[in-house]
Amino acid sequence: MAGVNARTARIRLQPNRERSLARRHPWVFSGAIAGVDGSPGPGDTVLVQASDGAALGWAAYSPASQIRARMWTFDESQRVDAEFVTAQVHAAAARRATLLAGDTDSARLVFSEADGVPGLVADRYGDTVVCQFTTAGADAWRDVLADALAALPGVACVYERSDADVREREGLEARTGLLRGADPSPDLVAHESGFRFAVDVADGHKTGFYLDQRDARAAVASLARDRRVLNVFSYTGAFSVIAAGRGASAVTSIDSSGPALATAARNAELNAVDIGELMEADAFTALRGLRDRAKQYDLICLDPPKLANSEKQLDKATRAYKDLNLLAVKLLAPGGMLLTWSCSGAMTMDLFQKVVAGAALDAKRTVRIVGRLHQPSDHPVPLAFPEAEYLKGLNLHAD
Ligand code: SAH
Numbered sequence: 001m002a003g004v005n006a007r008t009a010r011i012r013l014q015p016n017r018e019r020s021l022a023r024r025h026p027w028v029f030s031g032a033i034a035g036v037d038g039s040p041g042p043g044d045t046v047l048v049q050a051s052d053g054a055a056l057g058w059a060a061y062s063p064a065s066q067i068r069a070r071m072w073t074f075d076e077s078q079r080v081d082a083e084f085v086t087a088q089v090h091a092a093a094a095r096r097a098t099l100l101a102g103d104t105d106s107a108r109l110v111f112s113e114a115d116g117v118p119g120l121v122a123d124r125y126g127d128t129v130v131c132q133f134t135t136a137g138a139d140a141w142r143d144v145l146a147d148a149l150a151a152l153p154g155v156a157c158v159y160e161r162s163d164a165d166v167r168e169r170e171g172l173e174a175r176t177g178l179l180r181g182a183d184p185s186p187d188l189v190a191h192e193s194g195f196r197f198a199v200d201v202a203d204g205h206k207t208g209f210y211l212d213q214r215d216a217r218a219a220v221a222s223l224a225r226d227r228r229v230l231n232v233f234s235y236t237g238a239f240s241v242i243a244a245g246r247g248a249s250a251v252t253s254i255d256s257s258g259p260a261l262a263t264a265a266r267n268a269e270l271n272a273v274d275i276g277e278l279m280e281a282d283a284f285t286a287l288r289g290l291r292d293r294a295k296q297y298d299l300i301c302l303d304p305p306k307l308a309n310s311e312k313q314l315d316k317a318t319r320a321y322k323d324l325n326l327l328a329v330k331l332l333a334p335g336g337m338l339l340t341w342s343c344s345g346a347m348t349m350d351l352f353q354k355v356v357a358g359a360a361l362d363a364k365r366t367v368r369i370v371g372r373l374h375q376p377s378d379h380p381v382p383l384a385f386p387e388a389e390y391l392k393g394l395n396l397h398a399d
Helices: 081-093 136-140 142-150 211-223 239-247 258-268 283-292 311-330 348-361
Strands: 010-013 027-029 034-039 046-048 055-061 069-071 106-113 121-123 128-133 159-162 174-180 189-192 195-198 228-232 250-255 275-280 298-301 332-342 367-374 392-397
Touching: 010 055, 046 069, 055 136, 069 081, 081 106, 081 142, 081 348, 081 392, 106 189, 106 258, 121 142, 121 174, 128 142, 136 142, 142 159, 142 311, 189 283, 195 239, 195 258, 211 239, 211 298, 211 332, 211 367, 228 239, 228 283, 228 311, 239 250, 239 258, 250 258, 250 283, 258 275, 298 311, 311 332, 348 367, 348 392
Parallel strands: 010 046, 128 159, 228 250, 228 298, 250 275, 298 332
Antiparallel strands: 010 034, 027 069, 046 055, 055 069, 106 121, 121 128, 159 174, 189 195, 332 392, 367 392
16 A cells, blocks of 8 residues: 555544445545544545545545545555646646637636545636635645646646635635746736636636636527626626627626726727626615616526525525525516526525526516526536536526
């Protein structure tokens, strides 16, 4: 067994708690652990053993997290070293080669557990890679991971945006800044299907742009012609720019973030389109205002931020999703379409559909599902790790 000696730190599981690992699910919860030998520190690689001592593989140890360890490999003969970690990153990047050879230069290169690199998210925008280290394990391998990303062909800059709130659960401080190469360009843009979107690497949401809505952008492009479009939770106006560029008759965008809307205006300029009205407002209040003024739209995009961070917040979040979708359905003109999403991992597609069905019922409208929307191919969902699925949406058509 690679690297196993008397000093190897080990986690011994409770009886029968090896079952999820046998199915290659990568998480070891604190409650599954019977004992820890060798006092491993944050991010150290530990051998995971079943209650009978059988080796199950190697994991990164997270002493502050409920998810106490995340599996690097289920092969106990595999050595977890710089070469292995680098190869994981390069294999993940290689899986995006076809996507990046197509009509975009921007994609998620590494999606954490879904790509066998727990705690690393790395998004590429042209020559710039923006990454987040969200677990103690990824943090411990930060230099190796940064080198691996910097070594990818055509990468000029690796920038860290480890300011996601999930780091708190791991006992990690926020950290941002340049990791490798030259400073990111202030004029950095993501190119996609002939459109250009400004990416604010230092101050934008997540890593600067919502790569996970790529398939939705294609849907909007195909639906926008001659429609009055309302883009709620517009962020930097990607849907608005595409709708305008594809012949929408009018576009309105709502977001509570002034800087996001300023970038939306810049995106309109970059693409030489008129995206109409930008409303800096709370979406709940703004939608009620539009309803009270009897406004009507032919295509509404409703893409709120994560409203439930956990199962515990699901009830409250469900009410918020219901309110938003009720208001949106009421604003649909006869024959109007609603693209509506939840990016809360705790919200299943099944529950989301029920919530939206309740909204349509309350609005007294007949609404049909004509398509379902998902996170795109660079945000894969391993069959053994369904938790990777977080973004789901409905493409709806009202009578
Ligand atoms: N659809 C966008 C991404 C939306 S992210 C895209 O494809 O790029 C969610 C957005 O909701 C963020 O821009 C955030 O500023 C905004 N937001 C959060 N709470 C809000 C609220 N109460 N009212 C309006 N906008 C809000």
